Amino acid sequence: MSNFRRLLGYLRPYRYRVFLAVFLMFMVTLTALPLPRIIQFVIDRVLPHHMWHTLNWIFWIIIGIYLFRGIVSFSLNYLIGWLGQRVVFDLRFHSYRHLNRLSLSYYDQRQTGKIMARAVDDINVIQYMITGGFVTLITDMLTLVLVIPVIFLMNVKLALIAMAVVPIYVFNYKLFLKKIRPLSVEIRKSWDALIGTLQEKISGITVVKAFVRENFETEQFIKTIRLNYDLQMTQATLNRILAATATIIRAVGTGLVYWIGAKLVGVHTLKVGELVAFTGYIGYLYDPALRLVDFNVQAQWAGASMDRVFEVLDTRPEITDAPNAKSMSNLKGSVTFRHVSFGYSRDNQALIDINLDVQPGEVIAIVGPSGAGKTTLVNLIARFYDATEGAILIDGVDIRQIRLESVRRQIGYVSQESLLFSVSLAENIRYGRNDATREQIIQAAKNADLHDFIMTLPDGYDTKIGEEGIKLSVGQKQRMAIARATLTNPRILILDDATSALDSKTEANVQAALEKLMKGRTNFVIAHRLATIMNADRIVVMDKGRIVDIGTHAELVAREGVYQNLYNEQFKSAQDEALAELLG
Amino acid sequence: MVLIAILTVITAGLGLPGPLIVAHLIDSLFKHHSINLFLVFLALVGIAAGTGLVGYALTFAVTYLGQQFKMEMRRRLYSHMQTLSLGYFEKNQIGKMMSNITNDVATLDQLISGSFVRLMQDSATLIGVLVIVFIKDWKLALVALSVSPFYVANYLLHIGHIKKAADDVREERDVMLGDLQEKLAGAMVVKSYAKERTEVRQFVGQTRNLLDLNVDLSMLGTRLWTIAEFIGSGCGVALIIWYGGREEMMNRLSPGNLVAFISFITGYMYGPILRLIQLNDQFARTNAALNRIFGTLDTEPNIQNKPEAKVMPDIKGHVEYKHVWFEYEPGQPVLKDINLDIKPGMMVAFVGQSGSGKTTMINLLSRHYDVTDGAILVDGYDLRDVTIDSLRKQVGVVIQETILFNTSIRENIRYGKLDATNEEVEEAARAANIAHVIEALPKGYDTLIGESGIKLSGGEKQRIAIARAILSDPRILVLDEATSSLDSETESLIQEALDHLMKGRTSFVVAHRLSTIVASDLIVVMEKGVIREAGSHIELLQQGGIYASLYNQQFKVALESREAEGVKL
Numbered sequence A: 001m002s003n004f005r006r007l008l009g010y011l012r013p014y015r016y017r018v019f020l021a022v023f024l025m026f027m028v029t030l031t032a033l034p035l036p037r038i039i040q041f042v043i044d045r046v047l048p049h050h051m052w053h054t055l056n057w058i059f060w061i062i063i064g065i066y067l068f069r070g071i072v073s074f075s076l077n078y079l080i081g082w083l084g085q086r087v088v089f090d091l092r093f094h095s096y097r098h099l100n101r102l103s104l105s106y107y108d109q110r111q112t113g114k115i116m117a118r119a120v121d122d123i124n125v126i127q128y129m130i131t132g133g134f135v136t137l138i139t140d141m142l143t144l145v146l147v148i149p150v151i152f153l154m155n156v157k158l159a160l161i162a163m164a165v166v167p168i169y170v171f172n173y174k175l176f177l178k179k180i181r182p183l184s185v186e187i188r189k190s191w192d193a194l195i196g197t198l199q200e201k202i203s204g205i206t207v208v209k210a211f212v213r214e215n216f217e218t219e220q221f222i223k224t225i226r227l228n229y230d231l232q233m234t235q236a237t238l239n240r241i242l243a244a245t246a247t248i249i250r251a252v253g254t255g256l257v258y259w260i261g262a263k264l265v266g267v268h269t270l271k272v273g274e275l276v277a278f279t280g281y282i283g284y285l286y287d288p289a290l291r292l293v294d295f296n297v298q299a300q301w302a303g304a305s306m307d308r309v310f311e312v313l314d315t316r317p318e319i320t321d322a323p324n325a326k327s328m329s330n331l332k333g334s335v336t337f338r339h340v341s342f343g344y345s346r347d348n349q350a351l352i353d354i355n356l357d358v359q360p361g362e363v364i365a366i367v368g369p370s371g372a373g374k375t376t377l378v379n380l381i382a383r384f385y386d387a388t389e390g391a392i393l394i395d396g397v398d399i400r401q402i403r404l405e406s407v408r409r410q411i412g413y414v415s416q417e418s419l420l421f422s423v424s425l426a427e428n429i430r431y432g433r434n435d436a437t438r439e440q441i442i443q444a445a446k447n448a449d450l451h452d453f454i455m456t457l458p459d460g461y462d463t464k465i466g467e468e469g470i471k472l473s474v475g476q477k478q479r480m481a482i483a484r485a486t487l488t489n490p491r492i493l494i495l496d497d498a499t500s501a502l503d504s505k506t507e508a509n510v511q512a513a514l515e516k517l518m519k520g521r522t523n524f525v526i527a528h529r530l531a532t533i534m535n536a537d538r539i540v541v542m543d544k545g546r547i548v549d550i551g552t553h554a555e556l557v558a559r560e561g562v563y564q565n566l567y568n569e570q571f572k573s574a575q576d577e578a579l580a581e582l583l584g
Numbered sequence B: 001m002v003l004i005a006i007l008t009v010i011t012a013g014l015g016l017p018g019p020l021i022v023a024h025l026i027d028s029l030f031k032h033h034s035i036n037l038f039l040v041f042l043a044l045v046g047i048a049a050g051t052g053l054v055g056y057a058l059t060f061a062v063t064y065l066g067q068q069f070k071m072e073m074r075r076r077l078y079s080h081m082q083t084l085s086l087g088y089f090e091k092n093q094i095g096k097m098m099s100n101i102t103n104d105v106a107t108l109d110q111l112i113s114g115s116f117v118r119l120m121q122d123s124a125t126l127i128g129v130l131v132i133v134f135i136k137d138w139k140l141a142l143v144a145l146s147v148s149p150f151y152v153a154n155y156l157l158h159i160g161h162i163k164k165a166a167d168d169v170r171e172e173r174d175v176m177l178g179d180l181q182e183k184l185a186g187a188m189v190v191k192s193y194a195k196e197r198t199e200v201r202q203f204v205g206q207t208r209n210l211l212d213l214n215v216d217l218s219m220l221g222t223r224l225w226t227i228a229e230f231i232g233s234g235c236g237v238a239l240i241i242w243y244g245g246r247e248e249m250m251n252r253l254s255p256g257n258l259v260a261f262i263s264f265i266t267g268y269m270y271g272p273i274l275r276l277i278q279l280n281d282q283f284a285r286t287n288a289a290l291n292r293i294f295g296t297l298d299t300e301p302n303i304q305n306k307p308e309a310k311v312m313p314d315i316k317g318h319v320e321y322k323h324v325w326f327e328y329e330p331g332q333p334v335l336k337d338i339n340l341d342i343k344p345g346m347m348v349a350f351v352g353q354s355g356s357g358k359t360t361m362i363n364l365l366s367r368h369y370d371v372t373d374g375a376i377l378v379d380g381y382d383l384r385d386v387t388i389d390s391l392r393k394q395v396g397v398v399i400q401e402t403i404l405f406n407t408s409i410r411e412n413i414r415y416g417k418l419d420a421t422n423e424e425v426e427e428a429a430r431a432a433n434i435a436h437v438i439e440a441l442p443k444g445y446d447t448l449i450g451e452s453g454i455k456l457s458g459g460e461k462q463r464i465a466i467a468r469a470i471l472s473d474p475r476i477l478v479l480d481e482a483t484s485s486l487d488s489e490t491e492s493l494i495q496e497a498l499d500h501l502m503k504g505r506t507s508f509v510v511a512h513r514l515s516t517i518v519a520s521d522l523i524v525v526m527e528k529g530v531i532r533e534a535g536s537h538i539e540l541l542q543q544g545g546i547y548a549s550l551y552n553q554q555f556k557v558a559l560e561s562r563e564a565e566g567v568k569l
């Protein structure tokens, strides 16, 4: 219920329109009332007394009423349509904005499809309720408020009879409500699962195909849709029973009114026309009750959806700006780790007591076995996560005291997995900097040794990626990501295994360009191919979440330890050969 | 279907007697005839009970039909998509494909379970009412019908616009969905560039367009219905009361019949006509969805089994590329006249510039694409002459970009062989040198990846993918940069296990770190889609070509330092 109240909050900015809508609903309801009375008048007065002239008048009155009704109800529906769409818009906007605020860990933990389901489907369900359910509910309430006095004024006895069946109806309704609610939640969940699977398996289609799992996946999918199907059927059954019972209860009421009413006509306490009008009015009484069933389904659905949408909105971003965070627009780029420890979860320490002091302009290489925590370390610099213990300082200021956006804007981060969007090559490169000129884009592509390749494409820089476009090789994607990062002219450049898919020649080209770029910036380079990082100012060797050694290449190879082992392993063959050459 | 048809006709039929009974009642009251009121009551309640029950059965049957239909349609679409070749998935945004299966099918279902039934029910009612009304008083019936041309005109005026607006809404929604999916999946990139606000702004732009289009659509709909209601309920009823009233005063019509007429015409005639029109509107809206659904279903997989395709027998591993040409986009050859003869049991390495076509060579081997010209033979079988399944089952590929699914680690590895025992899974994990990492996790192999689980490092993911491939026990193993995110030590441990495993089997390795491949039997150096050099490590070094220069580049330091040391020696 509190969710419904919260949803109403979304209507607050438009409260005048809402008031107007309610007023219009009132008018629409009002225009429905005269007709039974007019029919009564015709039957009881006009016809027996042959009032020809009045009959003509009545014709025009009815036309007039309906014309008025048409205009009002058109405005009403237009208004309601607008309100519904507007609330959807606001909700989507809020959810999406909020999703963008949430930290990476939120995305780590969720399937993309499920997040989508909330931003799209759930909000649609809510919209249906606003434009459909809410309106009917209010109109029906108004009708009830207006009709009940009218029928009591017409004939108390009949009115009491008509009302007598209502409690049965309410009781019946309450009985079902209990069962329907949890079902709706289940249905939303199964829908989630469906979307989640779809998204995951469609984006992972290469794996599905590589292992010839098409049939298996189809079977899995059928299981999900079948679950959804079963739940929907259960819900439909419940609803139908409810509706059928309601129809019967309504008929009993109407039948009783005719029965008693006819008797009253027999003893002349009631006119025929009055009876006809009365039965017309009790339609207005029972119909809303019947419609309550529909509204109920919608409301249950919407309730479940609201829970989920608001859950997103209520998730607090883990990384936020401190209230007094400052904006630092011109970083020098010194980075200091002070006793930093970090764990993705409590029982899993990814970084332990990291201490590191990096001067502006330095090139720091990070090496170490897979899973040592290299990515984690650089993730903390970009503040994708906050250190559990200790602090990271940029230019001597705790990173948590700097405005997030101002840090990230000055960091060029090329992550391990290169992700591009379905837009043109130029737009992908420009992603980090919208105002980049064509020349700058081309320069960035040249730095990443991509220009020549792009020029071989018929559409050059305007070639689209993905849908209606081409697919790039992994190495080409990596270079795109590098081009994208360098274009932003960052103060701190982070390359996380960013050249792993490049051959040594291409890599050397990229590196020659990068070396120039790296001057005057602070650079972090993660790589497994030691040739890539040998020229770094300092090499940080990590193992199991700790920094185990720091030094230049020459220093590190000379020392026994992780680095020497890596080195020996990678260059074994070269050494063997050199040795062989020497010996023979 | 037949059941539904019968049920609809019954429901429609049950609606008709009500007004007649009431008419009879009213006329008796007017003429002061006695009438068994209890019977009237019973009749009314009985009919309602009948309507309720049949209606219940009907809606149930319809919901059943609709839900079945949805399920079946989604299954078909999904399983059809599964048969489509990789090319299809590269050309379509994920969000849009999803929307095809979810939204389009839902739209269709609305038509089926909602409108179809109404169509039948309304047609039945309409026919019944027309018959009754014409029998009772054909003149009055004609009067009542006189407004219908306006009805139709109103409808025809609107429908084109509505259809167009509905298509626009669809399209815009798809654009929004496609982008949403991409940007949510790429949250990492959005965040690294601090582009959240731009993204939100762009999203707002799209949703605002959607808002405007939707409002337009709903406005059009509202206009249609409001005018229809005015014509039907307003003018129609006014006409009947006026004309019927005159008739009654001239004693040509009983008051009961007048009342019956009003309720027939308002409730049973204009309603159905209105809804029949609405159905058309629905059809128009559904059209776009239908087109897309059939569009998907009609897409033929680029790669298909030939009718006479044979099952590939156990592969020995003799792979031949014969004058292979290939292009993804017509006119842009990616592979040019590739010739290779790989003997069973060989380990072949592909090296070469990024974008030179190494992955493409492999994609062709698992027949994700068909060669444009030439042929690839495995054990003498042209790949196009054997069934796709039997081929791919024997070719284990660890693709360049690691993809794992949101389930437990165990399930992820088991994906390579669905009926593998826990021991086999753990064995594979050991071979991929990831077992110790997994065992250190609190939940071990049952640790979930991704949703409500953990995220793995790049190298850990690669090793799981390798374990998955090892478990599938392929006859030909392909590693496309499968160890690029691994340190050399871990890599050489895996290499050892693989050597053991692949003894006597053919394997392909793509790698840029040359230490990975020096031991290969054959190293193929590619450049811009052609093979420039091929031979063993030693041979290629002696040739002093591309390979030698790549090698020197990568091993420069090592060689230099060795030499220095050698001098010292």
Ligand SMILES: Nc1ncnc2c1ncn2[C@@H]1O[C@H](COP(=O)(O)OP(=O)(O)OP(=O)(O)O)[C@@H](O)[C@H]1O
Pocket: A470, A471, A472, A473, A474, A475, A476, A501, A502, B090, B328, B329, B334, B353, B354, B355, B356, B357, B358, B359, B360, B361, B400
């Ligand atoms: N599906 C596709 N559609 C169109 N062009 C493609 C497609 N896949 C690859 N290409 C193009 O074909 C060429 C060869 O790509 P391929 O993936 O085979 O390169 P690669 O040698 O594996 O490179 P890398 O080492 O960077 O992974 C590239 O120029 C690429 O842009």
Ligand SMILES: Nc1ncnc2c1ncn2[C@@H]1O[C@H](COP(=O)(O)OP(=O)(O)OP(=O)(O)O)[C@@H](O)[C@H]1O
Pocket: A108, A344, A345, A348, A350, A368, A369, A370, A371, A372, A373, A374, A375, A376, A377, A416, B453, B454, B455, B456, B457, B458, B459, B460, B485, B486
């Ligand atoms: N989002 C996450 N949630 C939970 N655990 C994580 C997450 N990301 C990484 N880990 C774990 O933290 C550890 C360090 O991971 P990290 O990605 O920093 O390794 P890495 O040194 O970059 O390895 P690689 O060279 O393989 O990329 C790993 O054991 C990994 O499983």
Ligand SMILES: [Mg+2]
Pocket: A473, A474, A475, B358, B359, B360, B400, B480
């Ligand atoms: Mg490749």
